[in-house]
Amino acid sequence: MTYIQKERKWQEEWQKAKLFHSDPDSREKLFITVAYPYPSGAMHIGHGRTYTVPDVYARFKRMQGYNVLFPMAWHVTGAPVIGIAKRIEKQDPWTLEIYKNVHKVPEDELNKFTDPEYIVKYFSTEYREVMINMGYSIDWRREFKTTDPHYQKFIEWQFHKLKDKGYVGKGKHPVKYCPEDQNPVGDHDLLEGEGVAINELTLVKFKMGDDYLVAATFRPETIYGITNLWLNPDAEYVRINIDDENWIISKKSYDNLIHQKLHAKITGEINPRELIGKYIQNTLTDAEHIILPASFVDPGYGTGVVYSVPGHAPADFIALKDLKKNSELLDKFQLTHVIEKLEPISIVQLKGFGEFPAEEMIEKLGVKNQNDPKLDEATNELYKLEHAKGVMKNIPDFSGLKVPLARDEIIKKLLDSKKGDVIYDFAQRPVICRCGTECVVRILEDQWFLKYSDETWKELAMDCLDNLSIVPEEVRANFEYYLDWLHDWACTRRLGLGTRLPWDKQWIIEPLSDSTIYMAYYAIAKYMKDVDAKALDDSFFDDVFLDADKYSGKIDPDLFSDIKNEFNYWYPLNWRLSAKDLVGNHLSFHIFHHSAIFPREKWPQGIVVFGMGLLEGNKMSSSKGNVILLQDAIKKYGADVVRLFLMSSAEPWQDFDWRENEVKGTKKRLEWFSEFSKRIEELKGSPLSLKSYKPVSDVEMPINSWILNQVNQRIKDATEALEGFQTRKALQEALFLFKKDIDYYLRRIGDEINPEISNVLVYILENWIRLMSPFVPHTCEEIWKDIEGEGFISEAEWPEYDEKLMDEKIRKAEEIVQGLNNDINEIKKIIGSKPEKIHIYVAPDWKWHVLELANESSKTNVGQIIGQSIKNNLHNDKKELADYVKKIARMMTKMKYVGKLDEYSIIKDSQAFLSKEAGAEVIVYKEPTYDPQNKSGNATPYKPAIFIETD
C-alpha cells in the first residue's frame, strides 16, 4: 500500500468508528473553532496550516481526556463569487487562467462557473475532501453553509437582537464604486489603486449671477485668505442643475459627482475662457474675487474649480507668480492691470514662518513653477504643518483658533447656511476596477450600520477582551487598539449571497457581519436536518441561547431540550482561531457581538491568531499564481508530511515558509520515525508487542536512567508547548530533540541488548507514538496497530511525565561522559596523532569539598573560600588550593552545581563507549597512580582530567 492509501484507510476507519462525532457527555468539554472558509478557490498549503493547528490541538486535548468539538462549515456569503461568475461568463482571460491553472478546475467544470452558487458548491465539496485527506478530526455532522435557511433564521434573530439593543443604525456612506458593475468594490476587486483612501472635500459655492461657481477644498478655513479663483482654460466646464441651483463645475468632475448627487443634471456647456476676468462673490466675506487661468488645475479632481489662497497654498502662490510673468496670457485675457493689485493675504500664524508660509515653502524646496513635481511636496508639507501647528489670525470670528477647530467650525457654518456642501474623492488616482472601468466615489443612501462606536457596546467588548486568553499575548495591544478605533460599520449590501436584513429586505447582510457568533450555531447544527426552518422563530433562539422568552413553536419538546442542552454543554467557546489580518475586523466583531448578545458566562475564552504563508520566501497569493495546492502537496508527500512540516517550521502566529528542500527533510525525518519500531525489532530480535511490555519503573543501567529522564523531560516540555499552541516548540521537543536523544542512546548502548534495554526501547517507542499522534496521526495509527496497541492511537492517552524518573544528577552524569568524549576528540584533533591509551583522572575529594563551600557562599569571594578551606583543613598544599579556587571562581558562574557525583563509577560504566568512540584504550583512575605528564591536577568536579598517550 502506498502512504496515500494507508492514510485513506485510516481516514475511513476513523469515520466508520465515528471517532470525531462529539456529543455531550460527562467529560469536561473543549470547543475549538477556526474561521470557516470562503470557498471561492482551491485550498492551498496556507489554508493547510490554518486548519491543521486546531486539528493538532483538538487531537491533543482528546488524548488528554477532553470531549473535544472541532466543527466546520462554509462561509458562502458575499459578493466575490458573483464577480467571478460574471467574469467567467464574459470569458475574462485573467480569471479563466487563474481558475484553470492555479485552482486547477477541469474545463467541463469551469463551464458551470457562470453560476455563483455552483462555484461555492464546487469548492466546498473539494475543501471537504481535502480536509478529510488531511486527516482532520472534524465532526462533519455539523457542517452547514451560511445560505442555509436555518442559518439565515439564526442571522435574522441575531440582527433583531442587535437592533433591539440599539446597536444598528442608518445613514449615508461613501464607498468606492464601479459604474460599470454598478456595485461597490473592495481593494481585492481593483486592478489599480489598492488601498487608496477616500477623502472628504468641502464644496464652497461662489455666487456669480444666477449661477454658483463651486470650488472644492481640503482647507475651508482658508476661505478668508482668498484672492481669486482658478479655472483651467483648456478644460471643459458645464452648468448643472442640482436642487434648484445652478452649479458650474468641470465636465470631468461631473462624472464623479453624479454618483454623490444623484439628481444633478447637465443643463449646458460653459466655456471657461469666457469666465476668466469675471468676478464672483466670497461666500463668507462678501468680497469680490476675480477668476484667473491656471494650468495646474486638474479638471478631474474635486470640481475642477479651485479657489486661490496664495498666502498659505504653495500652488496658488506660484500660479499667481507664473501668471504675473506671463504677459502673453495676461494680454489675451486683459488682466495686466488687475493682477498687479493681487497680493497674498495672511490668515494663519505658523511658528517658524513669517507672513506667507506658502512663499517660504516654495523657496525652501526650490519649486520653479506650477508644473514642477516638487510642488506636491510643498503643498503636503505645509498642509501638515498648518494643520498641526497653525493658529488662525486676522479674521473675524475665528482668530486665535487652532486650524482643525476653525476648519470644523467653518464647515459647519457653510453647511448650515447652505453656502457649502460636501463631496468625496479618492486620495489618489487612478482607481481602476478589474473590469477596466475607472471607479468613482458613490454615496450609499439608507445604509445600515452596526454602531461599534456606541460607548456602552465598546465597554462590553473591552470587558470581554480583558477576560480573554490571547495567543500570542503580544497581539492583545492590537485588539485594544482596534476595539477602541472601530466606528460604525456598514453592515448591508445590495449585491451578493447572504441573508436579507429582516426589516428592510432590499438589503443583504454583509459577510463579516453574519459570521460573528456562528460558533454557537455549530452546537445546534447537527439537529437542523430534522427541523423545519419555519419552526425557528426568534423565541426558539432566545430560549436556546439565552434561556429566555420560552419557545412557542412546533419542535418536539424532547428534541428542543436536547438542542438547548447541547448548546449549554459546548458554550462558551474555548478557542477561536483566525488569521492576523482579521484582528481588526472579524475577530473584533466576534468579541463585540458576543458581548452584546450573550450573557457574560457565554463569552469567548480564547483567541489564537495566525501568521501568513510564504512560498520559497515569497508571499503566497492565489491571484498571483504563487501557491501550492494542498491536494498536490498531499499527493506528493502524504498528509502527515505536510502536517508535520506546517506544524514544525514556524509557530502558528509566525509566517511559515514552504521550502521544498525542508519539506523533503521533514519527509525523511518522518520515515525515520515510522521505521523506528522495525529497528527496535531488529535490535531485540523479536516482534514488538505492547501486550508483553512491562511499564518502566526502576532501571539498573545508568544510561537507561538517563534516557528515561530525557523522555520524561521531552514529554513535559512538549505538553507545555502544546497547551500554548506552540506546535513548533512541541515538535522540537517531541520529534527533533527526542530523536537526537534516541540517536545518542542507541550509540551509547552499542550492540548490547538485554531485557532491560529492550523494555526501555519499547517504553520510548510507546511514548513517542503518543506524543507524535496529534501531528502525524496516520503514521501513528499504523505503528500503533503494528505493535498491537489497543484501539486507535487517536483515542489513546496522552503521556504524562513522571517526576520520579527525572533527576538533574542523572543528566549531569551523562554530561560528564559527553564532555569527556568531546574533549578527547578535541585534543585528538589538536595533537594530530593517533592515541594509544587515554588516561582519565577524576577530581579528588578535597576539590569537591571546596566546590561545595564555594557553592554555599552567595558571592564568589576567592579569599574567603581559601580561608575557609584552610580552616576546615581541606587541603594541605596552599598554592594548589589557591589556584584551584581561582579556577572554580571563574567556573561557578558558568555551571550549575547539582551535588557530588561518583565520577569514577560513571566513567567506569561508560568506559567501553568512550573507548569505542576514541578508538583507543581508556583507563580510569581513582588515584593518579600513572601520570607521567602531571595532567591529573587539571581534574575538577564534573570535568575529569585527560592524558592522551600516543605512540
Next chain:
RNA sequence: GCAGGGGUGCCCGAGCUGGCCAAAGGGGACAGGCUUAGGACCUGUUGGCGUAGGCCUCCGUGGGUUCAAAUCCCAUCCCCUGCACCA
C-alpha cells in the same frame, strides 16, 4: 502618518525573567564511516587562532547600566504587517 511586530552564525530560526551562550533545532556545504557505486543512514566540522580540553572576536549601529549583556536602558538606522466596508 498612526498602530503592532522584528533585525541572531551560509540560509531559516530558538534564546531575550542577565551568568552552564560561540549561542538549540532544521536546511545547505564539507569531511569520515557504511556501501560494488549512488541514495539512504550514522558521526564529525561549518567565526578566528591554537601540537592538550584553551584563548580571542561575535547576536543591525552607537552609547550606557552591571563583577557579568544577544538578553536591561537610551539613541539611531533598516525591514515587515494592518489601517475597513473586503473574504
